[in-house]
Amino acid sequence: MLKNYFKIAIAVFKRRKFFTFISLFGISFTLTILIVLTAFIDKVINDNYPDRKRDRSLYVNKMTERGDQSYNGEALSFYFLDHYVRRLKTPVKLAVSSDYRGTNTYVNNKKISISYKYTNADYWDVTEYDFLEGKPFTKQQIANAERVAVISADIKRAYFGDVPSVVGKYIEADNVQYRVCGVVKNVPVTLYMLYSDIYLPYTVSKTDYSSNTGYRGGYYGILLAASSADVPKMKKEFEQMVKKLPMSSKEYNKIYCPAETFIPAYLNTGNEDKSGLVYALTAIAIFVLLVMLLPTLNLININITRIMERSSEIGVRKAFGASSQTLVYQFIVENIILTILGCLIGIILSLIVLKVLNNASLIPNLELTLNFTVLSVGLLTCLIFGLLSGVYPAWRMSRLNVVDALKAQ
């Protein structure tokens, strides 16, 4: 029986090449979009290089000061992190780093754009960058405001070419020569709190990090607790500290500055009432729904058309002893075969798209991969897709009256 369904399914697909093509295209295209999306989310959420201690870290990346007339939100000042956050008792370490900033540098008269970021010494202890050579700069070097730099593998290759070692060599950024002290594995730009091409001691910053005594500025903090059990305590202490902060100006009457675990912090909107997480989930859900909905409707439509075209076949099968149930079964099998074919094409397509995306490096250093999670999410959606688009038309078909089905031709 199943073999026979297979036979007729293949025959039908061959005969209705255009419909088959449209269906397969719809399914595989949808799957590709979903797989790439999942790969992206999976990468951002689950790949914890270089901040491997996420389970015992809290991230502070934004402060909003709000008044009746005004509303200002941005990253923190060095002063705020150094003065208020450092004094907390629970954190064992506090990583402070600036946002990444862009500049240009020249190699053999060729301009390359380069991003740089200032960090403190704890930054290298809180995070766990993979050092391909050399090591991070030390507390002492920071105190001496030494012009040293940790650079990424990409920049090493772009600036120095394919040489085995660059530690001790000089790299120019923003018209200053820095001595390379270490080379680290690349970080994708999607990890905006950690990404940079070169990392510099904060003491070499041209804009004076200590002169800004406001709360807001261009720095992020990562608070590290002794263990993950201490994280709630640390969060509470941080909140208490924020609550006691004096208002920086009469304009304001409220300060919002959360210390969050990685994902909520990553998605922090700076608005207390609007959770970034809810936003992100809603956006993803709507996107997935739209991406799925159109091809599903399309496929349902195509399936109904196909059924109506085959009403004579349905009439004949019923006349010769097929029950409605059998026909529903046959049609769903057909649709599942189609869906599986579409899925296979979709997976191949996804592999190609991921490869292209990775090679084109649209997003610097973001290496997307097709792993088990991504694949199973993709296949699950595919299965739902197949059932959704197959069941309704099959049901419609089975309702067809034999005489009417035979008449329509």
Next chain:
Amino acid sequence: MIRLQDIEKVYRTDTVETLALSSISLDIAKGEFLSIMGPSGCGKSTLLNIMGLLDAPTKGDIRIDDQKTVRLSDKQLAQFRNKKLGFIFQSYHLINDLKVLDNVELPMLYRSSTAKERTQLATEALRKVGLSNRVKHFPAQLSGGQKQRVAIARAIVGKPEIILADEPTGNLDSAMGNEIMDILLQLNKTEGTTIVMVTHDENMARKTHRLVRLFDGSQVQ
């Protein structure tokens, strides 16, 4: 074999009611070859479809092989048609996506049978209609007469006791039509199959055992 009692069929649409059949009572004996004639639109196909349990009457009772058929479920009806009935249509109704052999095997798919049995029975049925050399063709590659012979093979493959044929020669020229008629007569004679045939052709009707004439939904002879 087939007993119709006081059959009435009304087609209702939003605006009109058509009385397609009114108080038809008919007894068809086992092994009988009956033809139905009448002007276009008088209800011949409707009557045949009701006999074949493809359509339900508005009123009346149908017994086939002494078995009541009202209130059978969709599944039971399907099984009943599969075992007892074989259909032949004016426009053949072959499945174009399937080869001749697969078309003929179709009724056997809905019974418990092995692929080997199916092929064997279908080959035998095709031999009976003289089409052994066309098994691997697709319907589109056959002439009208050949298509109708495939349809007959499909109708007889499951060895049903009753064959219902709605203008089986309607689309064919007289030579082809006679060939088809000969096959049906042969079937009736050698296997004792009960056959009910709708036709417009007096010559064909004359070759059968009995003729029923319909006019405007009623039996006139």
